[in-house]
Amino acid sequence: MPRTPNISAQTRAVLAALLNHPSAWRHGYDLSRETGLKSGTLYPLLIRLADQGVLESEWRPSLTPGRPPRHAYRLTRKGAALAKMQVAEVAPARASRRRAKEAGA
């Protein structure tokens, strides 16, 4: 069985947020609000993920007329596969933790 890459909780949160709308281009501020990550944490992650080919980025026209384009991100095919794997792996673990917590309470 291939080894699963060790990914931080923050990276997993970003991957999960991007996986919610896999084909949509997402902006940094939207991702920050959805994941609760500050810009100082979010952007180094996005840079690393882009470097590793997990997500692609593009300058997209701003929705506000007259404003300059904004950088947008979405998962690549490789990134979508990785995100699905991570979400599938973490969901049962979270559920079992929750059950254990409820049983303990």
Added chain:
Amino acid sequence: MTVAQTITRQLCAWAGWIAPPDRRDWAIAMTRELDVIRDEQGALNWALGCFIACLVERIRSMRILTIGLRLALAGACALFALGAALPVALILAYRNGWTAQLDSLEGSLVGDDYARLLPLLESVSSWQVGAGLTAVALYLLAGGLIIFRRASASWVFAAVVVLTGATVAINHSSPLFQQIFTAAELRSDYIGLALKAAVAAMMFWMGRRRSVDLGV
């Protein structure tokens, strides 16, 4: 313009200035998001995060740890070369009657009883001197290759560790060595060898290629 807005603008300018050249577009991307942040405090927090992110990228691009580690490894190679050169120099000075050099080398053997080494200096064969000289040359070569970031440095260093290990094993099996040196002195050779093997392992670790690098 309020104070918060001024600080926000200044932080964005600093972020763009501090970001490494290949990350400038990311710095612009971060600051462009301010267009959609309405509240002043949120914008200030965002700009502070941008500045921190750009600072992190600048520090990463400087590779401080890599440079420091490389210099430390090259320094270790130089020390190992010196350690290998000392006995060779002593043997050559003794055999060629270079009395002045011999006196100064004697001084470097602090606390050592020089006279006890005489039988050894007379009996050491030329291949052992050759092996010592080769080790000195290879340590220096490995150090140079580390400085110039050549992947072959690890292999050169591993080769010299193997050579040293073989020489130590052969020397220690000799009854003369066992007679002259104490058990603690002979053990210290193995400790030195283990240290060099650890350095070799570190060099291979530093030079390895990362096939999966998702530990972000």
